[in-house]
Amino acid sequence: MSSESNRFPAAGDKAAELAAKDKQYVWHPFTQMQAYVRDNPVIVARGEGVMLYDLHGKAYYDAVSSIWLNVHGHNHSELNRALKRQVDKIAHSTLLGSSNVPAIELAERLVGITPAGLNKVFYSEDGSEAVEIALKLAYQYWRNIGRPEKRRFITMENAYHGDTLGAMSVGAIPLFHQIFHHLLFDAIKVPYPHLYRSGYDTSAECAENCLRALDRVLAAQAEEVAALIVEPLVQGAGGILLMPDGFLAAVAERCREHNILLIVDEVATGFGKTGSMFACEQDGVRPDLMALGKGITGGYLPLAATLATDEIYEAFLGAPEEHKAFYHGHSYTGNQLACAVALANLDLFEKNRVVEGVQVKSRHVAEKLSAFAALVHVGDIRQRGLMVGIELVADKDRQTPYPPTALIGAEVTRRGRELGILLRPLGDVMVFMPPFSSSFEELDAMLNLLYQAIRDVTEQGWRSGVVGR
Numbered sequence: 001m002s003s004e005s006n007r008f009p010a011a012g013d014k015a016a017e018l019a020a021k022d023k024q025y026v027w028h029p030f031t032q033m034q035a036y037v038r039d040n041p042v043i044v045a046r047g048e049g050v051m052l053y054d055l056h057g058k059a060y061y062d063a064v065s066s067i068w069l070n071v072h073g074h075n076h077s078e079l080n081r082a083l084k085r086q087v088d089k090i091a092h093s094t095l096l097g098s099s100n101v102p103a104i105e106l107a108e109r110l111v112g113i114t115p116a117g118l119n120k121v122f123y124s125e126d127g128s129e130a131v132e133i134a135l136k137l138a139y140q141y142w143r144n145i146g147r148p149e150k151r152r153f154i155t156m157e158n159a160y161h162g163d164t165l166g167a168m169s170v171g172a173i174p175l176f177h178q179i180f181h182h183l184l185f186d187a188i189k190v191p192y193p194h195l196y197r198s199g200y201d202t203s204a205e206c207a208e209n210c211l212r213a214l215d216r217v218l219a220a221q222a223e224e225v226a227a228l229i230v231e232p233l234v235q236g237a238g239g240i241l242l243m244p245d246g247f248l249a250a251v252a253e254r255c256r257e258h259n260i261l262l263i264v265d266e267v268a269t270g271f272g273k274t275g276s277m278f279a280c281e282q283d284g285v286r287p288d289l290m291a292l293g294k295g296i297t298g299g300y301l302p303l304a305a306t307l308a309t310d311e312i313y314e315a316f317l318g319a320p321e322e323h324k325a326f327y328h329g330h331s332y333t334g335n336q337l338a339c340a341v342a343l344a345n346l347d348l349f350e351k352n353r354v355v356e357g358v359q360v361k362s363r364h365v366a367e368k369l370s371a372f373a374a375l376v377h378v379g380d381i382r383q384r385g386l387m388v389g390i391e392l393v394a395d396k397d398r399q400t401p402y403p404p405t406a407l408i409g410a411e412v413t414r415r416g417r418e419l420g421i422l423l424r425p426l427g428d429v430m431v432f433m434p435p436f437s438s439s440f441e442e443l444d445a446m447l448n449l450l451y452q453a454i455r456d457v458t459e460q461g462w463r464s465g466v467v468g469r
């Protein structure tokens with residue numbers, strides 16, 4: 001018996017039992033359970049660095065960093081130590097009317113690393129909540145300063161800001177949001193400058209068209225708009241759609257001119273993913289509100305934060321009878337364990353010069369990706385930092401998508417799983433977003449497996465047998 005399998009005694013029986021119970025009891029997010037229960041999904045037992053191991057001891061590369069979270073690798077000794085140190089003091093006490101040490105220290109650190117002007121930190125647990133809070137702060141800000149007519153929001157087509165009702169209201173992905181439209185408030189949607197299939201030859205023309213559309217909206221409706229919300233540089237869940245340089249700055253300038261708050265949703269892009277600590281830095285943008293989540297704890301624990309300017313914060317000050325306070329909070333707001341790990345995460349960012357590492361590694365990945373362009377069914381490759389989307393198409397020349405029923409992205413994912421790489425596609429866009437701690441060798445190994453999985457499914461006819469049943 002190998003030392004690896006020694007770590008999973010009785011894996012066979014136990015694994016089968018857990019697989020059955022998983023299918024019996026667990027309802028998985030963003031998952032068609034009818035297909036899930038027919039499949040043979042991975043049950044993760046442990047992680048180490050960029051690898052995940054299932055109950056049988058089989059190893060998989062975590063090529064989407066456990067849904068865009070993991071930064072320094074799994075089971076990291078320093079993050080583990082921070083967590084253990086904190087749990088021996090206290091796990092959680094409320095932030096409603098009292099405070100705690102790591103929440104205070106982390107707020108100071110976050111203010112120090114985010115764009116100038118964002119001086120106040122409001123904690124929550126997930127990216128959707130951080131967005132929800134930003135929307136509510138923007139809305140109430142205008143009421144508190146005597147402009148209640150400014151209550152609408154502008155968002156971009158294809159935007160994704162989370163799954164709670166407010167966050168979905170500023171979302172614009174028909175597949176996710178259409179079904180709930182009676183429950184959602186009506187946001188104003190403006191086009192997003194994504195070049196592929198736009199009909200424009202250049203990103204600049206595409207961006208100009210989008211700015212003209214935004215200008216028209218602002219000319220007609222700015223007086224009733226509280227804020228514009230945007231995913232800076234990259235729309236993540238929309239399909240890793242890239243924004244040309246300068247577009248975000250142009251949007252920010254228009255918001256300022258028209259007296260509209262700018263909410264930058266850095267839940268996906270924040271903490272290094274695009275090659276700077278925060279994506280909006282690359283366009284020199286200083287938002288009024290910023291939503292953070294995902295990488296804030298290095299992928300360890302649920303924590304999110306909404307940062308606001310002093311101007312917004314001060315609009316909420318007043319005597320109790322003025323009712324200007326922000327009546328919002330969650331049970332675990334400012335959780336000590338999560339904040340302690342987030343502090344250790346920021347220490348590792350500094351110590352290991354992680355953002356510089358992302359820049360170097362993203363150049364390496366860009367070189368490797370050039371081979372993917374030659375694949376028959378790769379229609380578009382999009383990369384910003386270590387956020388990569390590879391769009392698979394039925395006909396490359398005509399840019400024709402696969403029929404939705406083909407579920408090609410899901411099939412590539414299943415083939416990848418067989419080969420030892422865990423993926424999570426966005427439709428037929430294969431996402432590659434590895435932990436930043438991945439070595440060059442690990443990046444190469446992951447990309448080789450991804451290449452093989454794409455080729456096997458799209459060129460060699462590999463099929464799992466699960467799809468369509």
Ligand SMILES: Cc1ncc(COP(=O)(O)O)c(C=O)c1O
Pocket residue numbers: 126127128129131160161162163231236237265266267268269293294
């Ligand atoms: C840009 C953006 N905002 C918000 C969210 C929601 O975050 P969470 O899933 O933590 O609620 C996501 C999640 O992917 C995201 O990509």
